[in-house]
Amino acid sequence: MTVEDRKKGGVSWKVYRTYFNAIGAAASVLSLVLLATGQSAKIFTDYWLAHWAAANSTLNSSLDLAQEGSSTTGAAIDESTSLYLAVFGGLTAVQAILTYIFYVSYYGSTLRGARRLHNAMLRVVSLAPMSFFDTTPVGRIINRFSKDVDVVDQTLPMVLMQYLNCMFAVIGVVVLISTSNPLFLIALIVIGVIYVFVQRYYLRTALELKRLDSVARSPLYAHFNETLTGVASIRAYGCAQAFLKENASRLDKANRVYIPIVTAYRWLSVRLELCGTLMIASTALLGVLSVSSNSTSEQNALAALAISMALSITNTLSWSVRVSTEVESNMNAVERIKEYEELQTESAHYIPHSSPDKAWPTEGRVTLKNVSMKYREDTPLVLKGLTIDIAPGEKVGVVGRTGAGKSSLMTLLFRLVEPCDGSIIVDGVDVTNIGLNDLRSRISIVQQDPTLFIGTARYNLDPPGKKSDAELWTALEQVGLKKAVEALGGLDSELAEGGENMSVGERQLLCMARALLRNSKIIILDEATASVDMETDKALQETIRSSFSSCTVLTIAHRLNTIIDYDRILVMKDGIAAEFDTPAELLRSKPNGVFATLLKETGPSTCSTLTKKAFEVEKQKQS
Ligand SMILES: Nc1ncnc2c1ncn2[C@@H]1O[C@H](COP(=O)(O)OP(=O)(O)OP(=O)(O)O)[C@@H](O)[C@H]1O
Ligand SMILES: [Mg+2]
Numbered sequence: 001m002t003v004e005d006r007k008k009g010g011v012s013w014k015v016y017r018t019y020f021n022a023i024g025a026a027a028s029v030l031s032l033v034l035l036a037t038g039q040s041a042k043i044f045t046d047y048w049l050a051h052w053a054a055a056n057s058t059l060n061s062s063l064d065l066a067q068e069g070s071s072t073t074g075a076a077i078d079e080s081t082s083l084y085l086a087v088f089g090g091l092t093a094v095q096a097i098l099t100y101i102f103y104v105s106y107y108g109s110t111l112r113g114a115r116r117l118h119n120a121m122l123r124v125v126s127l128a129p130m131s132f133f134d135t136t137p138v139g140r141i142i143n144r145f146s147k148d149v150d151v152v153d154q155t156l157p158m159v160l161m162q163y164l165n166c167m168f169a170v171i172g173v174v175v176l177i178s179t180s181n182p183l184f185l186i187a188l189i190v191i192g193v194i195y196v197f198v199q200r201y202y203l204r205t206a207l208e209l210k211r212l213d214s215v216a217r218s219p220l221y222a223h224f225n226e227t228l229t230g231v232a233s234i235r236a237y238g239c240a241q242a243f244l245k246e247n248a249s250r251l252d253k254a255n256r257v258y259i260p261i262v263t264a265y266r267w268l269s270v271r272l273e274l275c276g277t278l279m280i281a282s283t284a285l286l287g288v289l290s291v292s293s294n295s296t297s298e299q300n301a302l303a304a305l306a307i308s309m310a311l312s313i314t315n316t317l318s319w320s321v322r323v324s325t326e327v328e329s330n331m332n333a334v335e336r337i338k339e340y341e342e343l344q345t346e347s348a349h350y351i352p353h354s355s356p357d358k359a360w361p362t363e364g365r366v367t368l369k370n371v372s373m374k375y376r377e378d379t380p381l382v383l384k385g386l387t388i389d390i391a392p393g394e395k396v397g398v399v400g401r402t403g404a405g406k407s408s409l410m411t412l413l414f415r416l417v418e419p420c421d422g423s424i425i426v427d428g429v430d431v432t433n434i435g436l437n438d439l440r441s442r443i444s445i446v447q448q449d450p451t452l453f454i455g456t457a458r459y460n461l462d463p464p465g466k467k468s469d470a471e472l473w474t475a476l477e478q479v480g481l482k483k484a485v486e487a488l489g490g491l492d493s494e495l496a497e498g499g500e501n502m503s504v505g506e507r508q509l510l511c512m513a514r515a516l517l518r519n520s521k522i523i524i525l526d527e528a529t530a531s532v533d534m535e536t537d538k539a540l541q542e543t544i545r546s547s548f549s550s551c552t553v554l555t556i557a558h559r560l561n562t563i564i565d566y567d568r569i570l571v572m573k574d575g576i577a578a579e580f581d582t583p584a585e586l587l588r589s590k591p592n593g594v595f596a597t598l599l600k601e602t603g604p605s606t607c608s609t610l611t612k613k614a615f616e617v618e619k620q621k622q623s
Contacts, residue, residue: 276314397563
């Protein structure tokens, strides 16, 4: 299992670029423009109010001087009030409309972006090679598809919008205060330096904490998932308490990061309050200093507006740092999604120019020349120069001790793991050159651990839904599962996750029926009958012989009676073909060989029965 990668330092610009590319350049620019215009309209509305107040006070003072009851002055006041009110109303309306359009376009585009990122990750992960799933716990994958996708769906757009809002609000206030008193720009530089220093310091810490937080969850999810899968064993062994304790301890570990997160935020708040206070103090001081007996009421109103705006800035500033941290740390989710998007995938599933004939493989000859395979770069070779030639229609039994490489051979034929050397030829086509889909759709397999999916029996038998009911029932009858499916409630009865409502043997039989329905020329059975009783196994072997008579069949079996009447036996040992001949010939020419030894290990009576059977079969075939 690999250790989950935790990136260090700031989120790189590439991550931001990935996010904005997903949203789309045009949509991003449009959102920014809408937000900037909306914010300008807001500032201008405030400015308009100050202007209105100044004009009113000028008018009032001139009224004091004028004669009382002058109807022309009254009319002038009415007229100017309507004008101010109209402009004020107009500005507010523009602001409301811009805000509305902004929200619709912003959330629409970020949601589309999130969908694009999710789909890209899903595509890559579903095409990831076996080695990825071997080394990555499922909890970690689920974490990325749930927590990280949720962040990109919901949290990130929200905090990004808050951040942009804050930024534009701060820019607006700074512009307004600077217009009222340009000297403020000097104070701004000092405050700006402190702000940037504090923000950077905090951001680095907060980002690391957030990353620790997201990594700390995976072990919790993985353990929870394992517990659910193994709940029957856990209860049977009375280990529930131990698992509960482990869960609580992992929960504690996952939450441990939370305290420093809160403390760091307190640290930040105190320093930002200081920045805000400096800003208010300097605005007020400059305001008081600039107001003199000969300043106009317009200037006074602007100074007052600047002070009132500065009062609100502390909150905005502290909020802006907080959300900028949130933006950066939530960008971590994009970073993690991007990381999975860049995973190496399996070879191409479709290669049009080297696609084999539709009917391929027509005969079923399988030739392996000097094939080597290892599961991963850092693991040893499990197949070491395997060379075999299987004739069309031949029934080959594959035996060997545990870990000899039998299942690995099957993994190789399906190119679940690519060979690192040698060639695999099926009916004249080198299968390493064709698309994986072409290869895997033409060969059938019944695996060591049968896999069923949530859905109906029909869906599990024939996922593409192309076969008729009659064909499905015939296949079920051939494997002796007709009664069991009828008892379940017919073809449309639901199977539980992993086929939990069927016995393992029944699951194997269902997989066998699925393989029968596919009409492949090459069938691979990996301990396909290991979990069914002897009688059923015998009946199944009959079915295999009759239904797959013209097919090449490779059967891996530990029960030697399953394969004693096969055409040839391939004995695997340490990743090579140690013996490969008819059963009788192997017993004759290699009385101390692996196959003979395996046969002896079955006990004297079984051994003699099977030996007799092997020679009988040989005689039958010769006659
Ligand atoms: N997914 C994997 N990743 C790394 N190594 C593996 C993997 N699967 C199998 N191996 C290694 O490959 C070797 C051969 O395993 P394989 O599953 O082919 O044995 P087998 O002959 O099918 O055994 P069995 O009879 O128990 O099913 C073993 O040494 C095993 O450790
Ligand atoms: Mg195996």
